[in-house]
Amino acid sequence: MRLLTTVAALSCYLTQRRSEKNCAVLDDVVLDEMTSWERTAVGLVPTMGGLHAGHLSLIQRARQENSTVIVSIFVNPLQFSPNEDFNRYPRTLELDMQLCEQAGVDVIFAPTPEAMGVPQKSIQEAKVTQVIPPSAMITGLCGGFRQGHFQGVATIVTKLFNLVQPDRAYFGQKDGQQLAIIKRLVADLNFPIEIVACPTVREASGLALSSRNQYLTATQKQQAAVLYRGLQKAEAIFKSGVRNRSQLIAAVQQEVAMVSNVLVEYIELVEPTTLMSLVKVQEEGMLAIAARMGSTRLIDNILLSDRLPIIAIDGPAGAGKSTVARQVANKLGLVYLDTGSMYRAVTWLVLQNDIPLDDECAIAELASSCEIKLTPSQNLQSPVQVWINGSDVTQEIRTIEVTSKVSAIAAQGAVRKALVKQQQSWGKRGGLVAEGRDIGTHVFPDAEVKIFLTASVSERARRRQQDFKKQNQPEVSLEQLERDIAERDWKDSTRKVSPLQKAADAMEIQTDGLSISEVTDKIVSYCQQLFSQTSSL
């Protein structure tokens, strides 16, 4: 791991890194699987240091998804008002370096204000070019109590994005208003950066981890947990059907009022993307609170989502994921999101347009502008109907030509980005069963149910040999099939980008000796039991 403190050193490092053809830890076999984009994917985790488990969750996510991970540590003077805690803010670089080293970070970028070209002044006094988010996003919530704060955040994040030019940048849901503003900044200023939102990490008491928690006494820290308890009270009545603002806010107020030395600045219900105030929750709402305990300012929020549940089924090749996913969707009355057919449809379109498979720019153009529609089929024996740009390609995407080329297309970063974006937009309504390699870790990390479906290598080899026999394919020995499957597992799990990962909160199902219907029934009863507790279905 390197500690870089100047722009020149950072720029030199990034130039070197991007010119490298091979990642040191990967052998040629896996590299063949990776596109140039994957080999140089850079993940940035912007922080102000004082690292804790919340930051480490962002770093861990970045480590899983990128070839290079850069953590910036910079207490940004532009986002502090003169009366705030800029001087007192925790600065623990030595400890932060140890934590980053253990987490596999490649670079810590920790410049001085001078190296960053921002004077140690607040945004009002600074004489630098500034980035000003839409006023509607920065006047409410924390913006009403921290004049100029979000201009300061937007300015420094823009500088970091220009300096690092990451492929992905990681932010915590804990700072929900900041997250929404950064997503808007990326969209409005056309940064080619994927913003990855990471769930809030909490103490056992429910208190959101924050560098500022260090300011609290033990008693205050215990009392501060009331913020999250209040949000949970509102969440409980939301799940029982309450949607209006006044009742949700009152539920929080009532709970927080139990602790007299918590002085509430605001409790607000807003739309999480636009931050517009909500009278009632439509699809999704963010219930946010800010309060002071003595001189310490604390914030927290929860997302209230009305969507139907999402079931994410990940697992190694040959574990029966797609067959099981379709049957689970059918039994629960949900939609089976056949992600594999989406990549096949793009492959078909590439072939239709005679685009060479290595022309990644032309393919990116096609993938980011195509419109895919999946129509579930009631008959489990017949495939999901697939449309692309209005053409029904359900049969065409199953040809040998498409099958032989789909993995080369699916490995292209721009294709993945475009299709994951489309899948996530469908995910907003929920009611989906999706299967793949990183559905529960990357595509739908907030899925209500996560299953990791697996089977032994020998069992999967036996199943594949049976499939070949049914398809009158030439016989392949079990030994050869086991070698192929073991190699595939290794490639999928050691990929630097979107590797096959069992989500920490996934239930693993070992399917050796189980039939498809037995596995399906196992998952369906697990879901029904879970949903009956939360009345999600």
Ligand SMILES: Nc1ncnc2c1ncn2[C@@H]1O[C@H](COP(=O)(O)OP(=O)(O)OP(=O)(O)O)[C@@H](O)[C@H]1O
């Ligand atoms: N508990 C948490 N869970 C998830 N992400 C977090 C958590 N705390 C901070 N983050 C994220 O880490 C990044 C850096 O935040 P920052 O360095 O300001 O830490 P902080 O804990 O938020 O400190 P502060 O006391 O200033 O709120 C931000 O994207 C923030 O949302």
Ligand SMILES: CC(C)(CO)[C@@H](O)C(=O)[O-]
């Ligand atoms: C994003 C950020 C690092 C910019 O200074 C800061 O606002 C923070 O730590 O959340």
Ligand code: BAL
């Ligand atoms: N993550 C919070 C940054 C700030 O309060 O300045």
